[in-house]
Amino acid sequence: MTPAERAKELRETLEHHNHAYYVLDTPAVPDAEYDRLFRELQALEAEHPELQSPDSPTRRVGGKPLPEFGQVAHRVPMLSIRTETDTEASGAQAFDARVRRELELTEVDAPIEYAAELKFDGLAMSLRYEHGVLVQAATRGDGSVGEDVTQNIRTIRSIPLRLQGVDAPVLEVRGEVYMRRDDFDKLNERQRAEGEKTFVNPRNAAAGAVRQLDPTIAARRPLSFFAYGLGEVQGWPLPATHGDTLAAFAVMGLPVCADRTVTQGADGLIAFHQAIAAKRDSLPFDIDGVVYKVNRYDLQQRLGFVTREPRWAVAHKYPAQEMLTTVEAIEVQVGRTGAITPVARLTPVFVGGVTVTNATLHNEDEVRRKDVRVGDTVIVRRAGDVIPEVVAVVAERRPADTRPFVMPSRCPVCDSHVVREPGEAVARCSGGLACRAQRVQAILHFAGRRMMDIEGLGDRYVERLVEFDYVVRVADLYRLTLADLLEMKRRADEKDGITPETVKQGQIATLWAENLLTSIAASKTPPLARFLFALGIRHVGESTAKVLADWLGSLAIIRRAPVPLLMALPDIGATVAEAIADFFAEPHNSEAVDQLLAAGVIPTGEHPPAPALAPQLTWATLYGHLGIAKLTDIRARQLAEIVPEGEALAAIGLPQAGDDLFSTPTTPLEQAGTLPAPVVEEVLRWLEQPGQRKMLLNLAALRAELLAAMPAGTEARETAISGKTFVLTGTLPSLSRDEAKDLIEAQGGKVSGSVSKKTHYVVAGSEAGSKLEKALALGVSVIDESQLKALLES
């Protein structure tokens, strides 16, 4: 191996260890081993100066002062604060009790005053001001000796080069250099645009910037600073408390984080901890946790230090948001639509406050992009949201003999071919309802709360009902008897090896079965929109189902509606319309619907078609939706002038008795001459396709039926709500999300899932998330539940 190759290898290894250490807090190797590799690289670079490069780990992080930077001795050592990971109440109480014990206070004494603040995720820094002028900035280093990074720190705009109203000979300000999340995103965007390496997280980016040898590069890295403590002080009158010092800092022009408080006793600390936990994700920068400090300096002094940690302060870390774990298996799941989704089974790991054992890998491309393999060590994140995500594979920890993931070519459940449409990301099982997995999912969907709302039908039982063939189609649910359910349960238990049941268990089983039957019976009169949603038609979710129900009004119409009619409805284009028409055209599905009706399921709320539909039912509009190539809206209108009715169009070009079938018949289209010949050709070609004439006649009949059924005029009741778009976020005090939605929709309002400029109101409850932020950013009015109620009543 040449020195160059070895240097490259060492750099890569060290970078990985750095990442594990600084980013993940889970060192991959012991420190001694790291040091050995680091020194080897240093020696190599010293021996071969041509191998030096600015991106070498020797120029960056390393925990020890690097020779390139001058060393700075801290006259007052930079201490680390004892960090505890216990969450919430217990930690704060334990700290308070410890402090009281040390101070020999008893219950009757007044609560101790604490300063509570954030623990920033950045780099500790000491700023030395002499006579109010910044003369030196140093990193923590090992606490006694740090690196002189004055040149780089001077480029941070929020750090004053001169303090206001301070002329003390020495005032050392301790604080944290960090990078805001938005600045971090912008920086990475720029790095990407310039083809440079991107950073893993804001802390890494900040660390890199501070240790940049070239201050002009450091200057381009958007860093920020918060002051939180004192170092050496000469000639500056010390305030009585830590809180007063921070206030004084702010007056001097130093940035001090506003998220801090002075509070009494353990209860105050707990309240702060909870308040910050709730807003952690919405802070503009990353934090590790919170810090509690005894506020009064005299008490701090009395408490003193244990080894090198102050007894008067403690940090409480929030659970790590990124952790390492291993991939035990990669399995695939079959969804309701047959989508085959790879899922990583992980060694359980506690991350972001919960134990994660599974993480979706989304699709084939995603697995390939990240190259996740069984046996790999991976970084798992639970960022801001709830859903765990595999961020990346730790390449160096890959065992030998791993093999890249391959998508199965056959469905693991039904052995049907797995197909992936060109241009689509998902692979699908082609088995349809013949696939047991899809049948199970279809039934679960049907029974779901927003659909038919059948309680007591969990996945375990649905799987068994399908496995033992009690339920093949959803309609079979309505034929189930108490005896069926009990027998099914007995067989399921038997198969699972569950011991013979006691009398009590038998009673519980009977109760479950009875409740389920009641719930099934209660589901027989669903609102039409829910019924449509429950059918599980592709591309038809809750809101499209509602559009169909609102506009066409009855199942009888909807199931006969041809594509051009469906496309006349709002938010329905060719893809969705075809999916709906195809669904009902499939005999299997049509039968299933008939069986449901026969079983006594009656969609409710059926009504005549909406009068607003009438303008959409002109032949000009409908022609435009036939899907004929080259027939633009304008041409469709011209076509309607020449052939004003669909029946007439259907009749065009039909071979007449005695015609030579091979000669082109003369049509009114060609005679009229308004339409360009290529368009006429396309229309004729379309007409010759099987089924189109019949479809046109059906469309004409249905159109006539709709127009006849429409009520003459309707008075739309105008309220403060009607026509307005609402977005709900957070938990409302008295209304559930569904209740609020129903109330708004009952008055003609619309409830949407995402905030945009078009949103009229955002109704925010407690623990509102990103939607509230977006509303504020866009200037959308934000109201609370009581204001919503006022609007509903006005």
Place this chain on the structure above:
DNA sequence: GCACCTCGAGTTCC
């Protein structure tokens, strides 16, 4: 034709 806005679908954990 492009940009923006919605909706559908899939997923996890409690």
Place this chain on the structure above:
DNA sequence: CTCGAGGTGC
């Protein structure tokens, strides 16, 4: 909650 894809308005 996020991504991708469908729909629509400019």
